[in-house]
Structure formats: C-alpha cells, structure tokens
Amino acid sequence: MSNADDLKWVMQVTLFGNKNAFDPLVRKYQSPIRRFFLNLTMGDSSLSDDLSQETFIKAYLQLSSFQGLSGFSTWLFRIAYNVFYDSVRAQKGREEVSLDEVDRHYHTDNEYSAEKADLYAALAKLRHEERTAILLCYMEGLSHTQASKVMECPLGTLKSYVSSGKTKLANLLQ
C-alpha cells in the first residue's frame, strides 16, 4: 500500500466519514508504531499497546489536520512521539508516590533475549531525544529530514542527537 493509498483512505475518512476506511491504515502501521513504543518503553508490551491505541485514536480524531505535505507515517510518528512524551510527563508527576509503577516497569514479563536486554539497557542510558532519534532513523528507517519533522526540531539538531547517541551506544555496547 503506497502513500497514494494512504491518502485515499484518509480522504475517505475525512470527506465521507467512512470509519472503516481507517482500518487498513491501522493494520498497515500497527507494527511500526507498536515497535517504536516497545523500544521506547524498554520492552513493556502492555504499555506500548496502550500508547499505540491512544496514538491511533488521536490520529483518527485529528485526521482532517493531515495535509499530506509529509508522508502519513511521518505524521503518525509525530503523534506517537507526542503521546509518549505526554505520558512520560504525566508519569513524572506521580513518580514519587507510585513505587508500584516503577517496580512493575522493571519486572515486566516480556520475553526478550539477553542481547535485547543489553540493547534496552544501552538505549535507556541515552537522553530521550537521542534515543528517539536513533530509533526513528536506524530502526524505523526514517530519513533525517523526516525524523526532524517528527521531533519538531531543526535538521542540524537532529543530526547532533543522532551523532551523540551513536557515540554513546558504541561505548555502551562494546
């Protein structure tokens, strides 16, 4: 399904109010969006699914604001990025009182290998901008320009996040 197909489904939803036309978009992008959250949450699959669902619902509600200037995936990642950092901000507010949450975070029953645990541990040590930039560019295959649009930062800043994140990851994974 190409970008033109994405646009066709978007138009069917926005112009004709055809809710079912959103289904192919969810099916197409559920994997990259859930993977993006899974990596940002260090493998917490239930949290990443909740955040993914919130992303798709927000995208559906804001679909008429999608102008097609950037690709649909870039626009969707932008929403996902906002959803994640909104949840981080909200969690920070109740961090002091919710020790259970922290405990749950480190004892999720996810099945991932030791190698993956190493990667998550290394990613966790990066600044959140570096982590997001690395994941968008190297895991999700977005260009630097697309990633800078997702993170709403200048291209030069994005490149510096990638560069510093890469250096840190190289040291941590050696």
Next chain:
Amino acid sequence: MNDQTLKQLLQQHKQEIPDNGFSSKTMHHLPDRQPVPGLVWIFAIIGTLLFFAISGFQQFLYHLIMLLEKAPWWSLPVACSSLALLFLIGFYFYERKTTPSLIIHTNHICF
C-alpha cells in the same frame, strides 16, 4: 561504530509485531463518527446563497439552453453516454483496486 554497523545492529533487533487483534480492538474504540467541521457548513451555505443571489442558477440554465440550441442534435446523447461510460470505467477500477486492499496482512507490508 559507523552508520552501517549501528543500522545492522538495530535491524537485527527489529521485529514485525503480529496484529493479534490489536487493529480490531483499536477500531472498536474509535468514536462513531468524525464530525464535519462547522466552518465547512458555514462556507457551503454562504456559497449556495451567493450562487442564487447573483442569479447563478438562471445564468447556468441560460448558457446550457444556448449551448444545446447551437450544438448538433447528436451531441447531447453522445455527451451523456460518454459521461456514463467514463463514470462506469472509473467505478470499475476504483472497486477493483480498493476491494482486495481491504484485506491487508502485516506480513506483506514493507515499511
């Protein structure tokens, strides 16, 4: 660590996540209807009122009748059937393209 090495390392850990009912659950949670913005209706009403206010309808009818009077007798049936044919061809290709793509599996998606 260069670009290529990092890319390879992260690509090794890249996994396709199976849907497992996620899409259906998400679709179920969507609000029933996305309302058309009020501004669209306001401009649609203003446009319609202006159309009638400046005698747009009469002008349209007048020009249509003039055109039909001047045009040869066969032009109307030819124009109507051509339009109908174009519509049918467009509809056929639209249906052919959209119906199979409704059944999408994440395995076939290149992102």
